[in-house]
Amino acid sequence: MCAMRAMILYDSATGNTEYLAKALGKAMPGVPCCRIGTLSIAETEALGAADRVYLGFWTDKGACSQRLREVLPGLAGKKVFLFGTAGFGAAEDYFAQIIERVRAELPQDCTVTGWYMCAGRMSEVIRLRYEEMLENPATKRKAQLLLANFDAVQAHPNADDAIALLEKAGV
Ligand SMILES: Cc1cc2nc3c(=O)[nH]c(=O)nc-3n(C[C@H](O)[C@H](O)[C@H](O)COP(=O)(O)O)c2cc1C
Numbered sequence: 001m002c003a004m005r006a007m008i009l010y011d012s013a014t015g016n017t018e019y020l021a022k023a024l025g026k027a028m029p030g031v032p033c034c035r036i037g038t039l040s041i042a043e044t045e046a047l048g049a050a051d052r053v054y055l056g057f058w059t060d061k062g063a064c065s066q067r068l069r070e071v072l073p074g075l076a077g078k079k080v081f082l083f084g085t086a087g088f089g090a091a092e093d094y095f096a097q098i099i100e101r102v103r104a105e106l107p108q109d110c111t112v113t114g115w116y117m118c119a120g121r122m123s124e125v126i127r128l129r130y131e132e133m134l135e136n137p138a139t140k141r142k143a144q145l146l147l148a149n150f151d152a153v154q155a156h157p158n159a160d161d162a163i164a165l166l167e168k169a170g171v
Pocket of ligand 1: 013014057058060061062063085087089120122
């Protein structure tokens with residue numbers, strides 16, 4: 001019997017998801033930890049041979065990033081643990097909805113073994129946009145909520161999130 005071959009594969013635009021991926025990588029020495037878009041030929045072969053993939057994504061329009069979508073067909077038949085970060089981080093049921101959308105895009109014969117999501121800080125440019133919305137009475141209330149969320153997620157992902165991820169992933 002062959003040992004299970006694992007791989008960590010992730011997409012990260014600003015480093016939040018990469019932080020989680022690296023925490024996983026550190027906990028699983030010898031398991032390749034690769035950013036999508038930069039895979040070498042050997043890493044692409046390792047992905048083909050892997051039976052267990054830890055798949056990390058950032059949330060774009062309520063689902064996974066486009067770059068992640070591109071690797072999904074290559075995951076047919078594999079066991080997949082999903083992990084991700086999202087800018088709106090207050091509610092576990094919001095995370096569960098995102099995961100369901102990502103799960104629906106996986107090849108049908110993938111087995112999702114579990115998942116973990118946490119909040120991920122957003123760029124200051126977004127805060128400036130919210131501040132502009134404060135000036136307009138029609139968007140002021142919404143802007144206050146968005147600013148409160150923006151400030152709350154600035155502390156994530158952090159070491160506690162990484163620990164929670166490792167627990168969920170069972171590593
Ligand atoms: C273009 C864009 C779209 C985004 N869309 C969402 C979204 O629909 N829902 C959400 O919760 N966060 C959204 N975010 C926030 C990111 O998912 C969040 O900051 C994430 O942690 C970024 O991860 P990364 O640093 O690995 O790229 C969006 C961010 C950007 C730049």
